[in-house]
Amino acid sequence: MPFPLYALALAVFVMGTSEFMLAGLLPAISHELDVPVGTAGLLTSAFAVGMVVGAPAMAAFARGWPPRRTLVACLALFAACHAVGAVTSVFELLLVTRVLSALANAGFLAVALRTATLLVPRERTGRALAVLLSGTTVATIVGVPAGAVLGAALSWRATFAAVALLCLPALVGILRGVPKAIAGSEPDRTPASLSRKEPTLRTELALLVTPRLALAMTLAALVNGGTFAAFTFLAPVVTDVAGLPDAAVPVALVLFGLGSFLGVTIAGRFADRHAGLLLGVGGPLLLGGWIVLAAVASQPIALLILVFVQGLVSFGVGSTLIARVLYSASGAPTMGGSYATAALNLGAVIGPAWGGWTLAGGAGPLSPVAVAAALTTMSLVLGVITRRRRPDH
Incomplete structure (x- = not known):
């Protein structure tokens, strides 16, 4: 894989750490800034909404820029x-910085997803995306726990400062590694192509209502929504249902992260040629895994094993669906990455919101797992229905 992919993955790792690190920092932020914990929680929801809205907005705003310029600008912001x-x-002011961070994150990821596919031959798209998305999975394994430790040892401010500093090597790597011009990223100005009209922004946006892209985005949002519903509220399952001490929560999160890293890696090797098989086998396994996890959650060893397995399967299926979004959006050369980013983060908004609503209603600590199962079921039913109606896809 080309070196620039690893520079992009480092930036995605830093951004993923920032996205998830607030879970362990909100009490300290609430205390120091003298706001209720519920109010401090707006920092998380504002970031998620900013990611959904920011992906297409930032991609459209920087549509005429070379990819490297957009990547550098977003990472610097x-x-x-x-x-x-x-x-x-x-x-x-902290809330404003989180919204702006989300916009920058969304813009970066949208362009990075597209750039990753342009740096490699088409038949290696899945592997390139696996390298890029591994930044997010490594963030759950290393970045988030490290941020929590740093916040506890020093302060939440130290964690924010560390994220800012880690952006610097990623920035240098992008400046040195990503070419100023990448074939396929800018309008073709050769004589043979001047008679061909490049797609306008309206044309690229019109793809959103095409059945193939709309289906791919919906399936990706549903599967990733289920994943984030269970992952966000994993701690109460570990402590309240399995009866493990608080110290076991980071262990469970690391196991989930290790599984997700392995799932992305496996999907990256096979998604290009065997996407249908991965989804056909992985989808039902994912649903069965959520059901079994809920059934054995009171047994600590079984729970931890299922946490690892579900991390593997959920990210394997989820990353394959993200790759399918990019394939379906091939007619939107400047906006396709933003569609994949929006689908991923729409799931990150819907899943935790539904899971939190069930918890607030007194449904019990396993209710977010039930939400994960419900969203996965929706994706499977929708996939089967559309497959029967459109056998050629």
Whole structure:
């Protein structure tokens, strides 16, 4: 794989760490800035919504820019927001930096997904995406626990500052590794192509209502929504249902992260040629896994094993669906990456929101797992129905 992919993956790792790290920092932020914990939680929801809205908005705004310029601008803005967040004592300003960080993150990921597919031959698209998305899975294994430890040892401000500093090597890697011009990323100006009209923004946006792309985005959002519903509220399952101590929560999160890293890696090797098989086998296994996990959650060893397995299967299926979104959006050369990013993060909004709503209603700590099973079932039913109606896809 080309070196620039690893520079992009490092940036995705830093951004993934920032996205998930607030789970362990909210109490400290609430106390120091003198706001209720519920109010501090707006920092998380604002980031998620910013990611969904920011992906297409940032991609459209920077549509005429070379990919490297957009990547550098987004990463620099992301670093600046965390530097400001590390020193501010005003909650409202911190909230603004989270929204801007989400916009920068969304813009970066949208362009990075597209750039990754342009740096390799088409038949290696799945592997390239696996390298890029491994940044997110490694963030759950290393970045988030490290951020929690740093926050506990020093302060939440130190975690924000560390994220800003880690952006610097990623920035240098992108500047040195990503070419100024990448074939396929900019309008073709050769004489043979001048008679061909490049797709307009309206044309690229019109793809959103085509059945193939709409289906791929919906399936990706549903599967990833189930994954994030269970992952976000895994701690209560570990402590309240399995009866394990609080110290076991990081262990469960690391196991999930290790499984997700393995799932992305496996999917990357086979998604290009065997996507249908991966989804046909992985989808039912994912649903069965959520059901079994709920059934054995009171048994600590079985629970931890299922957490690892579900991390593997969920990210294997999810990353395959993200690759399918990019394939389906091949007619949108500047906006396709934003569609994949929006689908991924729409799931990250819907799943935890539904899971949190069930918990608030008193449904019990296993209710987010039931949400994961429900969303996975929806994706399987929709996939079967559309497959029967459109056998050629």
